[in-house]
Amino acid sequence: MSENSTPSGVRRREFLKVLGAGGVATAAIGCSSDRVEKLIPYLNHPDETVPMVSNYYASTCRECSAGCGVLLETRDGRTFKLEGNPDHPLNRGALCARGQAAVQGLYNPDRYRSPMVRNRSGQLVAATWDQALKLMEQKLGEVQKGGRAGSTLFLNRHESGSFPAFLDEWLAANGMPAHLSVDPLADNAVIAANRQSYGVSWPWLAFSAARLIVSIGADFLDTWGANVPQQLEFADARARLADAPRFVYVGPRRSLTGCNADQWIACRPGSELAIANALLGKGSVNDAATASDVPVATLQALKTELTGARPALVLSGVAGSDAMELALAVNELNRQLGAVGTTVQPDRAITSFDGIATDADVIAAVEAMRAGQVPLLMIRGVNPVFTSPKAAAVVDALKKVPFKVSFSSYPDETSELCDLILPDHHAIESWGDAQPMANVIAVQQPGMAPVYDTRQTADVLITLAKANAGIAAKFAAPNYMRWLIDRYPGGTSAFTLALEKGVGTGAVAASTAPRRATAIPKTAAPIAQTAGDLFLVVYPSCSLGDGSGANKPWLQEFPDPVTKICWQSWVEINQQTAVKLGVDTGDILRVETAQGAVEAPAYVFMGIQKDTVAMAFGLGHTAYGRYAAGVGVNPGDVLPVGFDAKSGSFAWTATRAKVTKTGAYTPIVTTEGSARQHGRGIAQALTVRELADLAAGRVTEHAEAMPGMPNTEYLPGLRSPMAADAQGVVSSNIKHKEQGMYSPDHWSGMAKRRWAMTVDLARCTGCQACVTACYAENNIPTVAAPYQESHTAFLHGVAGGNILKGREMNWIRLERYWEGGEDGGDFEARFVPMLCQHCGNAPCEPVCPVYATYHSPDGLNVQVYNRCVGTRYCSNNCPYKVRYFNWFGYGEPARPQYAWPERLSWQLNPDVTVRGKGVMEKCSFCVQRIREAEHRAKAEGRELRPDEFTTSCAQACPSRAITFGDAADNDWTVAKLALDKRGYHVFQEQLNTFPAVVYLKKVNHPAPAAPAGV
Amino acid sequence: MTKRRKRAVVPGLAALAVVAVVLSAYTGATQQPDTVIKDRGSWGYSAASSPQGRSPVQPIAFPHPTHVQTLGMNCLYCHFSANKSPDPGMPAVGTCMGCHLVIGPNRPAMNGRPARKSEGIATLQKYWAQKKPVPWVRIHHVPDYVNFAHMPHINAGVTCQTCHGQVQQMNRVYQYASLNMGWCINCHVGNVNPKWKARYDCSVCHY
């Protein structure tokens, strides 16, 4: 072709130009990732750390008063996960959801970044520590000069350990009275009664020693006492299957604890004492029956059963005006039933709750403020404005205090009213210690340098003391850590040793300051005299506790274990009552008492006594950050200020309410679809008799099954065709010879393994600690915060819209199915953790057009995020519905739905990819942990050891219900458990999916008289 | 020449254009926002490997040859965690100063070379004096959704040079390998060295 051809033709030059252009374009796009990214080394390398390898610092959890031991997983200077400390006597390696979520308090985007001072115009403005401390010194000076130091107040969040002693020492040095140690969740009545009966505030509850457990409103699995150790003990008790104790729950509302009971006796609020007395023989059963609206026969049967069961364990946890009397009655009952020393063990007492001020003391202090007697108020870690009933008018009282100092880390209702804020470190940044049990010291050490410009209160106090020439000598220690070490039994060396395990022996320094005189509270009016047609029960939320959890998205998105509602307040109301009022779930109810009214949607619930409505406490913040403010309502607004005169604890249930239908409606934000199993055998259970038959190999009545209904015979499904081929079981059946990595003889040796899991439903209590542990480990975004709803097509700016659409991302979810109770009688709750079953014959795998999901030779059902194009076909085809899609850019910082606003993103686990918008994700069996363990083993030139590691959910589970491991290797625990007679697969019989998750049937203990089968 | 012959170019041209488009399509596609781990702009995540042959200017022109060949230092002396961590470890400034406190910028004449003043050492000591880390420019980068761990590779006997090239001879380090997935797979299936055969299903690196 000639160079100068006719214009109509194409010249070679142009031709080449075009090509070149194409090439350049290609190259250009190819290079567009060429950004300048820096590699910043350490200045001096800290000796104990290796980059990208985690260190674990033993510390103490401060999310509730119990003070469990935690390990702070820290890498490259960031603490990103909390795990239970196996050496700690309380939680023995387990950790509850609230403990897991502590890290979201640490990185909370709404934390105070620096000290704040109220300026002339009344605004809180950022200040430097020098300014703030100078102001503080000046105010202290004024108060002392004015000679009013004696009437100052220090409210401190209750914590066991040396700090209270240190604080009182400091206060005394400044001529101030001892502090008030506040814990709104503490059951003052029971603590007082225990002190009276046993001389300890919280004896160890050995559930496994009991033959019958009766709980009268004591929610020992929710927030009552130290729930993690209690749950461990309870699960161990239930794991004894045939000879496990029967559990009867007496109370107006079936809480999570109640849902774990074999029998629920629904009584009227306020009648608990009568029942206890009847059981005790002090009162007549008939009176109790009339008072409580429980059939006489039921109570009689319970009484008979109780007298027959030795040792039994009876517990009470009621916030009524007779709470202490009840608690004493129960202690007496325990004594008679030979519980003391066996099931109730005062000698193994939990000392975490020693020294908690009563609610009455707090309100008395508030009254002192109102009277203008308090010149200076210091508050640390508590939020009385929110946690006390509105009727106590704490806000007005605070206004009467000339100068208020808050050490709060977060802007909450109380700190917003204060004049000076000296933000405290988060517990993960602080030094400290705790005394969980006698002769046990649990140390608390920081996992990382402070996130913001905050200072530990103890250090601030020392600085202030040093500034005051008069008392500087008393506080010679340069900082609180030094102060602790100086007083630590055994000194520095012992302290250093304790740091390694997290626990040491000995007793911490006790406070020598004289205790404040306990206030004499005014008794609550008896329920009978309050107005209203229904009893109102207010209970602390399992996840949010006293409301301090409300600024942590994990806990807000954490569905209530019983109602499965999140990001919303609700009013529980019985069907019969609902029918009477013409109310259906979602209708907004107005709950009105003498103190005021709140409005919240109704949740029609068969687990509540028919004369009663119940609301959870913890929501309805007006401040406290983007996750809490404006979400839900605060039932505290309608509570009266009344006390149990003997113990000085709030009488929260001591009121009636007028409940009316407003006519408005809002959808209930719940993760629940259908609450019934429709006979699909997802959560299966046996009665003890059936268990015996099963053990004896006798056929159970489950055996003949309707078509489409699973029979309960366990198939050894861990050997799926595919996995089994891989494991060389049925290799002969292989059509074609080339099995690649799936061949047992393949050099990669992958096919040796079959990662699997067992879930023991007899142990599982449905507490959902596993859910939060999974969020923490796998960088799962929360999707329903108010700001995340701003661009969705529904519920603009209102929390929960994405949950309404079923878009929650819980890789492991707790399904709670009701059994029976259609007739309004007693019913059973079954909890089943549902996660990716890692089917050996997975329906999701063949349908993905791009191989984004496939079956790995070691038995994992893998989801490859970066290969996913988002057809969502895999989810359509997943019978278990455990695949979750990124509907928005939850992982993309520039998106309005970004789930980790600064600096929550610091909590992200560096081992796990954060998923962008438009990709599918699901449970990976913590593949990052598997790979890490394999790499470690390889580096040490060995094979994996049995039970060497486990998944995040199994590690956190306070019931020890989840076991993970290699089912192809019989040395792993899971391989043994998988062969348990109670084992079954979900949907295996219908769909032939060969799941890698084996569920072990729950075991029910029907009442002796009642027929089997609940 | 006749028109027909020239017309014949058109289909070829079209075909090549298509090829170019496809190429750019899937090269470009790897730039798309897939998955983030750090706070980056939503359109600018690291979703692609850094390009081969790239050799950015470093704040200090660190001469690997001098340290490795002349002084015979082991890679693991500075990149200390390559055999015990996913991360090879960048030497802390303190590590450099371990020697360079003594070995100052004024280099005496030795083995044939005249006395000179070393810019690099001077800069290094400046950083140290200011207690500032050296802002090295990152060269080798794999996407955030790739979990590449050095440890198992080193322990399997893969040499540093296999992936990073003859660094000991580079006065200015450049990216030797393409670091794209085909390149990884090619080695994992044992094409490079049968002894280095390793598992090559997705979940080995992507999770």
Add this chain to the structure above:
Amino acid sequence: MATVTRPDEEVLRLGPNIPEANIQLPGVEKYEQVTREIQRTLYPTKLWFAGLSVAIICMLIGLGAWMWQVYMGLGVAGYSPPVMWGVYIVTFVFWVGIGHAGTLISAILYLFRAGFRTTIYRAAEAMTVFAIMTAGLFPILHLGRPWKFFWLIPYPNWRLIWPQFKSPLVWDVFAILTYLTVSSTFLYIGLLPDFAALRDAEPRPLRKHIYGVLSLGWRNSELEWRHFARAYLFLAAFSTPLVLSVHSTVSFDFAMADTPGWHATLFAPYFVAGAIFSGIGMVFTIIIPIRRWFHLKHYVTLNHLDAAAKLCLFTSLVVGTAYLTEFFIGWIGGNSMEQSYWWNRVFGQWWWAAWVMLTCNCVLPLTLFVQRLRRNTTWLFTLSIFINLGMWFERFVIFDPSLSHEFEPWQWTRYAPTYVDWAILLGSFGWFTMWFMLFIKNFPVVAISEVKEIVPPPLRTPHPVEGIEVTGMRLAFEPETPGERD
């Protein structure tokens, strides 16, 4: 004009002709009349411009909604897991279905020598091409990461991975692309002689030039006609199996899944019948306004519509049978999960959709048993709208109640599309209409050449007899090839 070839006579014909009942066009007498009247339709009118702009506006609305969705993420649509496929896939299957009637009419009926197809097949075939173009958009825009759609196409890449050939979605890619290629080729080949005719008749120079280029230098020679007939026949034969295979493949997207209500061997024939049914509905929706506004009533006669209506009635009955069979299987299968799903389908959240479907697709078409209604264009048009509606809801009822009511009761949910879903649905209609509007004013919407084949051949001189006796056989005059005279 006395001479009319009586098709019912036993005569041997020479040259291309399609023997069939009721294909006479009494209103059409001359070849030039055909060319003139059809060429006349190519002059844009105000009404047409108005229609086109409405279509384009709708399309832009859809486009905007899609861009918003790509930017924000699929969450702006109404998906509520586990309902992972919503309006988009419903609309995808709807449009693929529409396409099928076109191919059926233009290809299968051609093979069966069904004469009534002659005047409507061009519109139907164009409809097919544009429907597939519309359908093809949806699998891409329902992706979470649409910019990665090309990963479904097998091409050599440095990742060294192929698509998962086991996945029906990959089969879809092949099916749709094949169908698009073949049907557009078929449409173009059919247009060739008409382009030539228009080239010769067109006064406007630019259009004349364009038609000239498009006609690929058609000279009306015997040779060209012979090749043309062969090619046309071949393509007809080639696209006939596609009518069956493409929609079967689409149905596998669902039949291959384990979802209750999807997992049925019935799906392939069921979907094909539904597709043809909906397609014929759409043909009515299109052709009835055209014959009115383009003054083509004497081309697209009531006889033709009547015949098409019978086909419509037949497919409607097939679809109805399929519905009943589904329910029967659901009941007889005895699988509690299937049963609860079927219950949910007719009495659950979307009960009314199910009843809309049954009414529009099974009950209303029964009126076509009445001849008067078959010949009543107003009724046919109204009915066709109902059929389109019903068939869209059929897909909706098949897909979404299934997903919202699957094996896992805990995940049962409710589904409600949002404004984004509806906007994109609207946009798809805008897109389709835009192309069709452009087509009807630039290309003959009635096949000129084939119509000429059935109008009486012009004679040089009036002739006493309609044929001549050749050894006892009556021989009709061979019609002159079009465009020969003048």
